[in-house]
Amino acid sequence: xxxxxxxxxxxxxLNLFLISILVFSIIHLLPGDPITIMFGMWEQNPxxxxxxxxxxxxxxxxxxxxxxxxxxxLQGNIGESIRYHEPAFKLILERMPATLxxxxxxxxxxxxxxxxxxxxxxxxxxxxxDHLGMIFALIGISTPGFWLGLMLILVFSLYLKxxxxxxxxxxxxxxxxxxxxxLLPSLTLGVILAGTVTRTARSSMLEVLRLDYIKFARLxxxxxxxxxxxxxxxxxxxxxxxxxxxxTGYLLGGSVIxxxxxxxxxxxxxxxxxxxxxxxxxxxxxxxxxxxLFFVVNLIxxxxxxxxxxxxxYER
Amino acid sequence: xxxxxxxxxxxxxKLSRRQAIGxxxxxxxxxxIAGVVAGIGGYLVGSSAAPVRTVEKTVTxxxxxxxxxxxxxxxxxxxxxxxxxTVGAATPARYGGVIKVCQEGEPTMLDPHKSTFFVDWWxxxxxxxxLLRLSPYLEIEPALAWYWEQPDPTTxxxxxxxNVKFHNGKPMTSADVKYSFERVMNPATGSPTKAYxxxxxxxxxxxxxxxxxxxxxxxxxxxxxxxxxxxxxxAIVPEGAGDELATKPVGTGPFKLKEWAKGDHITLExxxxxxxVGFPYADELTFYFQSDPEAMLxxxxxxxxxxxxxxxxxxxxxxxxxxxxxxxxxxTGFHFLLxxxxxxxxxxxxxxRQAVAHAINREEIIKxxxxxxxxxxxxxxxxxxxxxxxxxSLSYDLDRARELLAEAGYPDGFEDEIVAAPTPEERKxxxxxxxxxxxxxxxLDVKTPEIGAYLDEVVKKRTYHIAxxxxxxxxxxxxxxxxxxxxxxxxxWTGYSDPEVDSLLEEGRKELxxxxxxxxxxxxxxxxxxxxxxxxxxxxxxxxxxxxxxRGYIPRPDLTKLFHNVWKEKR
Numbered sequence: 001x002x003x004x005x006x007x008x009x010x011x012x013x014l015n016l017f018l019i020s021i022l023v024f025s026i027i028h029l030l031p032g033d034p035i036t037i038m039f040g041m042w043e044q045n046p047x048x049x050x051x052x053x054x055x056x057x058x059x060x061x062x063x064x065x066x067x068x069x070x071x072x073x074l075q076g077n078i079g080e081s082i083r084y085h086e087p088a089f090k091l092i093l094e095r096m097p098a099t100l101x102x103x104x105x106x107x108x109x110x111x112x113x114x115x116x117x118x119x120x121x122x123x124x125x126x127x128x129x130d131h132l133g134m135i136f137a138l139i140g141i142s143t144p145g146f147w148l149g150l151m152l153i154l155v156f157s158l159y160l161k162x163x164x165x166x167x168x169x170x171x172x173x174x175x176x177x178x179x180x181x182x183l184l185p186s187l188t189l190g191v192i193l194a195g196t197v198t199r200t201a202r203s204s205m206l207e208v209l210r211l212d213y214i215k216f217a218r219l220x221x222x223x224x225x226x227x228x229x230x231x232x233x234x235x236x237x238x239x240x241x242x243x244x245x246x247x248t249g250y251l252l253g254g255s256v257i258x259x260x261x262x263x264x265x266x267x268x269x270x271x272x273x274x275x276x277x278x279x280x281x282x283x284x285x286x287x288x289x290x291x292x293l294f295f296v297v298n299l300i301x302x303x304x305x306x307x308x309x310x311x312x313x314y315e316r
Numbered sequence: 317x318x319x320x321x322x323x324x325x326x327x328x329x330k331l332s333r334r335q336a337i338g339x340x341x342x343x344x345x346x347x348x349i350a351g352v353v354a355g356i357g358g359y360l361v362g363s364s365a366a367p368v369r370t371v372e373k374t375v376t377x378x379x380x381x382x383x384x385x386x387x388x389x390x391x392x393x394x395x396x397x398x399x400x401x402t403v404g405a406a407t408p409a410r411y412g413g414v415i416k417v418c419q420e421g422e423p424t425m426l427d428p429h430k431s432t433f434f435v436d437w438w439x440x441x442x443x444x445x446x447l448l449r450l451s452p453y454l455e456i457e458p459a460l461a462w463y464w465e466q467p468d469p470t471t472x473x474x475x476x477x478x479n480v481k482f483h484n485g486k487p488m489t490s491a492d493v494k495y496s497f498e499r500v501m502n503p504a505t506g507s508p509t510k511a512y513x514x515x516x517x518x519x520x521x522x523x524x525x526x527x528x529x530x531x532x533x534x535x536x537x538x539x540x541x542x543x544x545x546x547x548x549x550x551a552i553v554p555e556g557a558g559d560e561l562a563t564k565p566v567g568t569g570p571f572k573l574k575e576w577a578k579g580d581h582i583t584l585e586x587x588x589x590x591x592x593v594g595f596p597y598a599d600e601l602t603f604y605f606q607s608d609p610e611a612m613l614x615x616x617x618x619x620x621x622x623x624x625x626x627x628x629x630x631x632x633x634x635x636x637x638x639x640x641x642x643x644x645x646x647x648t649g650f651h652f653l654l655x656x657x658x659x660x661x662x663x664x665x666x667x668x669r670q671a672v673a674h675a676i677n678r679e680e681i682i683k684x685x686x687x688x689x690x691x692x693x694x695x696x697x698x699x700x701x702x703x704x705x706x707x708x709s710l711s712y713d714l715d716r717a718r719e720l721l722a723e724a725g726y727p728d729g730f731e732d733e734i735v736a737a738p739t740p741e742e743r744k745x746x747x748x749x750x751x752x753x754x755x756x757x758x759x760l761d762v763k764t765p766e767i768g769a770y771l772d773e774v775v776k777k778r779t780y781h782i783a784x785x786x787x788x789x790x791x792x793x794x795x796x797x798x799x800x801x802x803x804x805x806x807x808x809w810t811g812y813s814d815p816e817v818d819s820l821l822e823e824g825r826k827e828l829x830x831x832x833x834x835x836x837x838x839x840x841x842x843x844x845x846x847x848x849x850x851x852x853x854x855x856x857x858x859x860x861x862x863x864x865x866x867r868g869y870i871p872r873p874d875l876t877k878l879f880h881n882v883w884k885e886k887r
Contacts, residue, residue, distance in 0.1 A: 030768060031765075031768060031769040031772040031773070032767075032768030032769055032770075032771055032772035032776075033768075033772075033776075036768075036771050036772065036775060036776050037767065037768055037771055038432060038506070039432055039508055040432050040433075040767075040771065047503050048503045048507075048510060051503045051504060055504075083424045083425075084424055084425060084562070085425055085427070085430075085559060085562040085563070086562070086563060094578045094579075095578070098579065150610055150614070153611065153614050154614065157618045158614055158617055161618070164618075164620065165611070165614055165615060165618060165620065166606070166611075166615055166620050167580050167604070168579075260607060260608050260611070261608055261611045262611075263579075263580060263604060263605065263606055263611075263615075264579070265577070265578055265579020265580045266579070270579070275768075276766065276767050276768065277768075278768050
């Protein structure tokens with residue numbers, strides 16, 4: 001087990017190294033450079049441009065620029081944001097609480113909706129409740145996030161005046177206001193994510209329910225509830241965990257549109273802004289941090305597999 | 317529809333120029349009816365260029381009405397028409413409260429010498445001040461300098477106020493002013509204002525409250541550049557304040573930074589030692605950021621914010637209600653087409669460019685891209701400003717356009733690509749232009765790159781053939797025309813170059829008599845416009861909306877929003 005974790009971490013570092021090369025080259029291949037964009041529609045003085053290009057090292061050959069960045073990276077310095085004039089890592093850290101809370105909130109809503117619905121629909125395929133459940137899944141998969149978000153704002157903020165539509169308050173500092181603000185964005189993302197998870201849960205359950213040990217459990221006269229939730233679900237969980245893990249990974253990168261609508265200070269808008277302004281160091285930094293987080297989530301998912309299914313072992 | 321009738325849009329009602337400037341009474345009445353002070357986006361009205369001597373203003377203060385009379389020194393070079401305007405509402409101002417404003421984006425930093433975005437400036441305008449400032453009607457007013465004079469064309473002397481303190485408690489002196497100017501002029505700062513100050517050869521500080529600028533040559537636009545709010549050209553910061561300003565701003569303005577919750581909001585609090593005693597009214601000013609127009613409107617309607625701009629044109633009519641007030645504010649911004657005269661394309665030929673100019677139907681673009689909320693223009697010296705001149709232009713005439721195309725050797729037209737700038741309006745303009753040029757056989761594909769790629773292609777490499785663009789410049793003719801038409805102009809991305817125009821522009825920059833300058837700029841337009849390297853389309857508007865309990869707000873044409881004289885009534 002320990003050996004597996006160490007091996008995964010080592011491959012993780014190798015991956016991060018490869019990603020760093022990829023990210024660096026792709027970003028530098030994009031048309032436009034940060035200095036031009038910094039001045040945008042304003043008068044550009046060649047002397048100033050030269051000065052700034054030199055200051056950030058953009059006048060060096062690209063491989064030297066990469067090694068410079070890599071050396072800084074190894075010393076734990078991912079660089080200063082060209083745009084914000086602050087260390088990129090600080091900017092990323094500032095966005096973390098909001099991002100993590102949103103991931104947490106939407107995963108709770110997503111899983112608490114999708115797993116019961118998936119199990120119930122699978123228990124009686126092609127029945128009325130199956131169709132209802134699948135309609136829910138279809139709505140979740142096909143509804144655009146921005147539309148659902150705006151509708152929820154209209155209903156809960158504008159008409160019912162129950163929930164605020166804008167901004168983030170850390171629930172650890174102010175639990176009531178924090179959760180009130182977390183509700184709408186999490187609900188929007190949760191419902192959308194639940195669509196995919198519901199379908200996965202259903203198909204995975206259907207597969208398990210066909211197996212002999214379920215038939216045997218039923219023959220023993222076990223109550224259907226116990227058969228479904230205790231015997232079947234546990235074995236059907238692996239694909240659900242996989243999908244939920246991947247979704248968590250994506251969410252960590254931020255959900256640009258949801259963040260935009262709800263004024264949520266998450267990673268998505270930061271990365272988007274950094275892309276627009278070609279803020280090389282911030283962009284490279286945030287993508288690397290994101291990749292590292294994705295990798296941590298994958299590791300956690302691997303560990304959950306073991307907890308859920310004792311047959312899975314990582315050593316030979 | 318006649319042009320004059322389209323000058324002012326007020327609550328969806330059109331006011332002609334005559335109506336708008338006619339009587340103060342009318343404006344005052346509409347303001348009282350609305351219950352809100354409104355300058356109705358009215359500015360710089362009249363086309364005569366008489367220098368200003370006195371500007372009188374009546375400002376409603378806490379109790380009763382107090383008249384503030386500002387007399388500008390005779391030697392100043394200001395160009396605007398004398399005018400008395402009532403700025404004040406029926407109710408007395410109230411102190412306290414939090415004013416919540418929604419704007420379309422978050423600032424990247426709060427260093428006034430480095431910022432290049434309006435979203436930065438809107439907040440910096442409350443934290444910092446310059447020596448001079450522009451009134452809501454874009455007249456030059458004293459700010460941190462209470463008086464200034466120009467004993468000879470190359471010397472400007474500023475006399476500083478003595479009761480000005482920085483947010484850190486330190487009094488402001490001439491050393492701070494010198495430091496601020498030098499910081500902007502230092503290439504290491506990377507300030508977009510640097511080029512504007514290159515004319516200053518030295519800065520002297522004879523005593524603590526006098527600053528003397530020695531210029532290398534006379535400069536007509538310099539005072540305007542120093543006064544300009546957009547970008548706060550030369551905000552005065554404490555001596556020695558360095559790059560920390562980006563996150564820890566220290567200025568002399570009515571508000572100081574309280575909190576910047578990244579990605580969420582910025583809160584400014586009242587600066588109690590502000591030199592202009594009595595201001596500001598509000599205790600706190602909070603800025604929220606929302607780029608989605610629907611979500612912004614919802615924030616306004618739910619009362620999350622008191623003020624929002626811009627409201628999307630689509631919602632212009634429905635936003636006004638019993639509690640919400642809105643104004644269609646005509647700004648000094650406009651859009652234009654850039655036709656590259658240097659790239660290898662049919663647009664290299666003057667006749668093709670002229671054909672394009674004749675084929676553009678401005679009214680249709682305004683209807684489709686701006687829902688009618690814009691005014692057609694022929695050139696960038698906007699109608700309503702003292703610099704407006706009527707010059708012959710290439711009007712909408714499809715037959716003439718086809719003739720010109722045939723003369724140039726393209727009787728059946730040709731295919732090319734138009735690069736649209738990355739805003740919804742500019743993308744729509746490009747689409748409408750493409751459909752209009754189809755009528756004379758020019759088939760354009762609309763290319764919609766994001767900002768970085770656009771700047772790379774249009775500004776840096778200049779490989780585009782035809783593109784569109786927008787700009788909200790200050791109403792200083794030298795800044796506008798030199799940028800577009802001087803061979804070294806920084807918006808001269810079309811490659812247009814005419815030595816005669818260059819020398820006219822240089823002459824205009826050194827000429828201090830506004831009447832003579834106006835003649836020069838009319839000549840520049842007469843020479844440059846027929847070349848059709850740039851085709852000006854429309855002057856645009858921005859819709860602002862606020863709750864009626866917000867009082868004292870004055871819409872400005874230069875896109876600046878100021879809240880130091882705004883108060884909130886008890887609801």
